[in-house]
Amino acid sequence: MHDANLWHLNRKSVAGAFAVGLFNAFIPVPFQMWLSAAGAILFRVNLPLAVGLVWITNPFTIPPIFFGCYMLGTFVLGQETQNFKFELSWDFLAESMSTIGPALMTGSFICAVTFSTLGYLVMNVIWRSTVKSNWQKRLETRQQKQD
Template sequence: MAKKTIQRFLPDHNKVRDHKYLRIFGRLLHDANLWHLNRRSARGAFAVGLFFAFIPVPFQMVLAAALAIPLRVNLPISVATVWITNPLTMPPIFYCSYIVGTIALAQPTQHFHFEPSWQWFIDSLTTIGPAFLVGSLICASAASLVGYFAIDMLWKRSVRKAWLHRHK
């Protein structure tokens, strides 16, 4: 059940393989284990994708793919999961990461006003930057662990349910 549900949402592996940013991996994308869907590959892929979703860097999809390849987890899931942070969800997620960082570093929250300028970015690296980066790492690790164990639990539950259904 879980496998069929996940497969419904997965993009075609040829489209992912031919994606312009993922072509840098070349022949590494031809490993069959990167496209196979089982409990191990799904839970690992969700963990990888969720980790990079909370890391504030460009090209999160490429980073997720770069880690999915040596871990041999499902590549489409790890790349697609990164899109949890999209232009609509990014501001609240990153603000929460900043709050988590201020709590972890025992710093007071600083009021700031976002400006899309290079100068604001440079200035904020020293003011809110450390708390934001620490918070992002904490949130990324927590989301990764929660995703890993949640997919594992859901997959096991789905298998048990299928077994019970077969025995009836």
Template sequence: MPKQLFKRFTPNHETIRNHKHLKVFGQLLQDPNLWHMNRRSVAGAFAVGLFWAFIPMPFQMIAAAATAIPFRVNMPISLALVWITNPFTMPPMFYFSYLVGTWMMGTPASNEAFEPTMEWFKHSMGSIWEPLYLGSLVCGLLAALIGYISIRGLWRMHIISNWKNRRGSK
């Protein structure tokens, strides 16, 4: 069940191998472990994807791919999870990360009203980047840990359920 569910919603090998931004990895994308669907690979992919989803930077997919390769986790899932951050989810995720950062640094949050203009970003980034990135790092690590543990646990529960069903049907 989990394997089929993940396969249904993840892009295929060729789509990823031929992606214009991921071609920089060349032969590294040929590793079969990057495409396996097992408990370790999928849980690791959740950790990688959720971590990079919380880091405010351009080209999160490249960072997720660069992390998935050495850890040998499922690349399609890692890349798909990065898309949790989209224009609708970015503001609340990054604002929450910013608040976590200000709390950890012991500094007050900025009372400046947000304006989606380049002028506001130029003016405000000097004061908000440290708490934003600290909070993003902490939130990303926590999301990665929770995702990894949750997927491992859910996968295990599914396997145990299948074993019980097989035992009961004999």
């Protein structure tokens, strides 16, 4: 908990936090924030950002996101989609793991890896381009002062 990368904003800690947070956001399990916190500590990335990013999947976005993951999983596994009515209960979760579970978990894992990788790469590009732009502005300002 005393590692500076857990609390400071730098390119490595921010990009890594996006990877950890986005990965956990697409895994359909309870306690995503705890998983993200553990991942942030393990990989030494920004803890608050990694934990906050799991809220991409919130009560409003969970249905379309995980339905999309399920559809991707059925496509990848070559299965037909099944009709089901989502319920927020332990019985539904236990029953659905044998019916829609494999497709949902496959699609979720694919989305988790894809979006965490994209988040990591995009944040690196944004960070580097911002630093480059700031250095360019400093050079221009320095040259204008010399003129």
